[in-house]
Amino acid sequence: MHAKPTCFIEQPLLSDALQAEVTVASEAFQWTGSFKFRAAYNVAAHVPNRHILTASSGNFGQALAYACRLVGKTCTVVMPSSSASVKIAAVRSYGGQVDLIDTNAVSRAERVAELAHAMPEAYVASAYDDPLVIEGNASLGKEIAQSGRHFDAVIAPIGGGGLCAGLITGLRASGSAIPVIGAEPLLGNDAARSLREGRIVRNEREPDTIADGARTVSLGVHNWAVIERGIAAVVEVPEDAIRAAVRLLFDRANVKAEPTGALAVAALLTAPERFRSARVCCVVSGGNVENRLYASLIA
């Protein structure tokens, strides 16, 4: 069992609103509801270890738990005890072991190191910085290249950079030169600054953006190697545009996007002149969002 093909969505009302020819590539229907399954499955299927260890309060944990179940492996997911109970329950329902920590007492990295020491046979998986992650996400780039659609640009969220690095890798492997553009929360614009400075720049802390999938401190080093040469640009997106994009996708295209998933459409709202009348593929990276937050965004 591999990744599900992405779901391409076009609606004239969405394109009208964005003044561009927009195709959404929604990963909200990917196994476990986000593109993270592509990487998680690639990791679970290809490392020799029978047990995998990771830290994730978000989509990677769920994706890894389900991927491990599919390939007959086990995993431990370190999560803050303050995580939403629905997310903890999801990891468990896929068969993952949850290790809850009090982040005031111990950092996630410290706890992963502790567990790795106790389980030397386990593979420690990064949610975004691993060649296997890039390779897994490259499958989406290949699907876009082989979709029979013609795009002037592919826009995707950028946090740790695993998705953009995968898209660039997959598109180029399929012979496509379509520019890939990252959509990054302005509140955590380390990728944009990294490109400007020509080196990995780190945020001082996890940025407090509504796009929780992009609350990363910096790009991964494997991703940076691909992105530095391969990305066309990064659009820095204000929080208001993220909120507006979630609602626009709901109103105009019946797409449920989590805030991180709406970043690409938010980039169109942020820089409309750049994309006017262009044929744009907006990657919606996932749809997993708390009900209360979502209700407030669409109301």
Next chain:
Amino acid sequence: MHAKPTCFIEQPLLSDALQAEVTVASEAFQWTGSFKFRAAYNVAAHVPNRHILTASSGNFGQALAYACRLVGKTCTVVMPSSSASVKIAAVRSYGGQVDLIDTNAVSRAERVAELAHAMPEAYVASAYDDPLVIEGNASLGKEIAQSGRHFDAVIAPIGGGGLCAGLITGLRASGSAIPVIGAEPLLGNDAARSLREGRIVRNEREPDTIADGARTVSLGVHNWAVIERGIAAVVEVPEDAIRAAVRLLFDRANVKAEPTGALAVAALLTAPERFRSARVCCVVSGGNVENRLYASLIA
């Protein structure tokens, strides 16, 4: 330009919750956001008339307006002046002419008859009772038959019966004998009563169900001819199950369904023992729903 292929969605968390192997066939990404485009396009493309006239406060009006634009025709959509402004705006944005009526002063049927008299060259299109509607909706049955998936049953909303009649027609034309089951609001259970009595039974008035796409007084006569012989059963669904199904699709599968679109999943909630462990295709007929109502359903 024809109908978009339906979007097949599987999620283990949804199947777990419903204790069945569930595949959603979502028409929320069909052109204009509902399966109605399949019929509307078939009507617009195949009648010789250059102008089409219909009454619809819901999805058929939008679908017909867009279909007419695609084939270079024009249409008039009679709508109550009390319709949601967003629906009126949608019809207009697709190029449809909107004829607003005060339903206290004149019924939709009376106004359509008036306009038909004034425009003798126009084709008067029924949203659900026309052989061209059945033929258009049959395309979805063919897609399900040819999807490579194996189902024990296909469940779909039933209001006027155009969707179920189309599914039966399309499946059988593709050589598939999969049973088709209608999911009907208990508040307007004329289809279930019609099957029991062996004749078309009418509701006394438009049923006051949250599933506004199923607020029909009776099955169409063309649909009845197909459904009487071809449908396996009708499940009568209480309003609470419809609300729960909208939320379940949101929570477990990232699917935005309008209440009518959630009827098939609501049928699984209503009669779980009937479908336990079965491989079931639930047709989500559309995703167009008011933000405020939707927010209240998921909160």
